[in-house]
Amino acid sequence: MPAVAATLDAVQSATESGYKWGFSTDIEMDLAPKGLNEDIIRLISERKDEPAWMLAWRLKAYAAWLQMEEPDWSSVEHPPIDYQALHYYAAPKKKAGPKSLDEVDPELLRMYEKLGIPLKERAILAGVEIPEGERPPIAIDAVFDSVSVATTFRSTLAKSGVIFCPISEAIREHPDLVKQYIGSVVPAGDNYFAALNSAVFTDGSFVFIPKGVRCPMELSTYFRINAQNTGQFERTLIIAEAGSHVSYLEGCTAPQRDENQLHAAVVELVAMDDATIKYSTVQNWYPGDAEGRGGIYNFVTKRAACRGARSKVSWTQVETGSAITWKYPSCILIGDDSVGEFYSVAVTTNRQQADTGTKMIHIGRNTRSTIVSKGISAGRSNNTYRGQVKVMPKAHGARNHTQCDSLLIGDQCGAHTVPYIECRNPTAKLEHEATTSKIADDQLFYCRQRGLSAEDAVGLIVNGFCKEVLKELPMEFAVEAQKLLAVSLEGSVG
């Protein structure tokens, strides 16, 4: 779809004010009591029917978490989080466990319909019509609060040997794989929020692509936070064996709620020789109202280990939601000739705060990384790019190019850039450039004199500003992302 048409369409469809996806679904919930202690962790582990080693791992993480202090180095500010006032386990009430889609609670299915993700087989994300045989379909592992309710396309995937299932299922069905890789990229005690996640994670996705397999379809998880006061603690683990290829999409919307919701996910990616993982995110959780009340606190640890030679991991993210975004998808480039990429668009409006960026750690020879970050601040928000490029002594021929651009809309917002460039090998070539500017008056004038309204013009210019990142998204996401950008910035000019 051409960018112009998409933008116009987006602006039109967004004229209803407020948070478009802010509805909530009434489904009976199975809630654990509020608070966090060893008993809650035991309860989670028991409900999930986990083996003893998993419980031990969780308890160890909890012990580490108790010793840690909440980090304060980022530029985000929020009232202290009362970790004892949250529910750490919430599952939609289920009968015997759905065997097929027919058994899934119809309330849930209706909700997904509202969100525009038909779960039915052969249906494609957001109803985009694609002629038969032109594109492979998409598999969705839907996460409703904490429990994956349905997984589609299992049989197709199974034929090629791909495992795509909720992580709790993987712990039961593929314990050796999980045991080998979980915590190997983000250790349980890595940071405050990762430790918390390791102790209490309830669900998430597990993906295993066997040697030499090109995953026959794009994998997608639809996250959605529901029940009031439940933090979501997903754990995602993706393993791409030698020569394999997978593209994974993660998208989120959340219903409107008054109280802040805590979200602390951990995503671990492992890429072996010649493997490629493409991880795309569109994040549109509830950002809070105009005064910053409510909204999701999003503290995420995402990290990829490019262990094999010529392995490649590409992170693409479009971040428009959440009251607070704190996330730094990173690549540890261990294998020779491995490649890390980070493409990011972060939009903040009203009183949103985003502190996001990446880390590229070059360890192997001839490792390459690319960082393209586009930050857009409007209203009274603050948007920070924080990134690190580190070249270790043995990373001969390492190469990095970083570009971070910030766009300011309005004079009450802030845009910040905090890059760390550390080089310990003379053969490395690093380039970093950053710019900050506002939307140029002549660009606006050009659009206006051709009959576009101020808002349409801004949508158009912003989409152009983000083009380098949006083109990295899979097509279905690119369309959704363009709409999100325009909707997010609605009302911020004029």
Next chain:
Amino acid sequence: MSASPPNAMQLATTGFLARFEGNSGLRANPVRRRAAETLRHVGLPTQREEAWHFTSLRPLAGIAFQGAHAVHDHGHDLLARVAGIGGPRIVFVNGRHDTAASEMPDFTTVGEPALDETEDAVSLLNTMFADDGAHIEIPPGVDGETILLASLGVAGAEPVAFHPRHRVRLHPGARLTLIDVSLGRGTYLNNPVFDIEVAEGAMLTHLRLQDDATDAFHLSSVRATIASRGTYDSFALTLGARLARMEVHARLAGVHGAAHLNAAQLLGGIQHADFTTVVAHDAPSCASRQTVKNVLTGKSRGVFQGRIEVARAAQKTDGYQMNQALLLSPDAEIDSKPQLQIYADDVKCSHGATVGELDADQLFYLRSRGIAEPAARAILVRAFLAEALDPIAHEDTRAVMEHAIDAWWKGHNP
């Protein structure tokens, strides 16, 4: 925390505090006492602090610095290195004004400085101990021409520390070129603070050569306030010291002010040098420019931290920062953190950073024209530095600096 044995930084802090406590003259001043109290509370910075992430003051621990006292060796021979710079000069030896070597310029006095409250640890140290310094005040509309401010450090068996506090004030429309050089031998800590005020339409050119002894420590701070249409134009060349940190804080307080904070760091051996800048754009329509070049050999480590802060009111800000590093040896390291912190929307701010070795194609080009490799390398390094050196309008100083760079290059490429 309190139960654990003191670490190296706590020991270093204690050393300075003990020297302060032992001097009743210093203790009499309430500003100094408050500085000492603050330092006792916060301690010298460790690498856990964001501003000191890349630079460790640990090498200071375990060195029992003595206060500057009467010296037999005045180190006047060191001045030969800057003989090419004519005109009046103010010479300090181990932080004390040396009347014999000085040729006092107009508008200048020396003596115990007026002390402002300071915040960061390095300036706190200066506030505790500063008992001498130059006070330069150029009247409105006057061209103060050129003043050479030379700081010589000479230490024998006993390491010394000195903390001069210089004040430079340019009244509206005044002009001055201040050439500030640090030279020395032995183990010493040179910890100067410059308090600089550039009034409306005034222009200060501040050219700095830090060629301290290879065993010396150099911790300096410049705090400059620039009023409307004023210009603070500085260039700092770092060649010396085992551990150096130059901090420059420039505040653009009036419309159409300008700040240029250019620097070059040439390091070898186990040297560590840190150039840290904060440019605060507090008023609209100001411009700041920074070009910082690092040439690193041996096991040296270069650090550049530059922050551009743009306040809400500072619309039409134009900020630019370029940081480049050449790594000439496998063990050299560069750490760079160019930072933008922007709260106004109608601004144009950008920064760039590059790291790499000498370009193989360029080397080949020169060699294919019959230039031997060492000479070709020298040409490319000089070309790399040219962008930072070119803006130096003061010919004598530029010649001295280029000579110093040539000497440095010969010293590191025998």
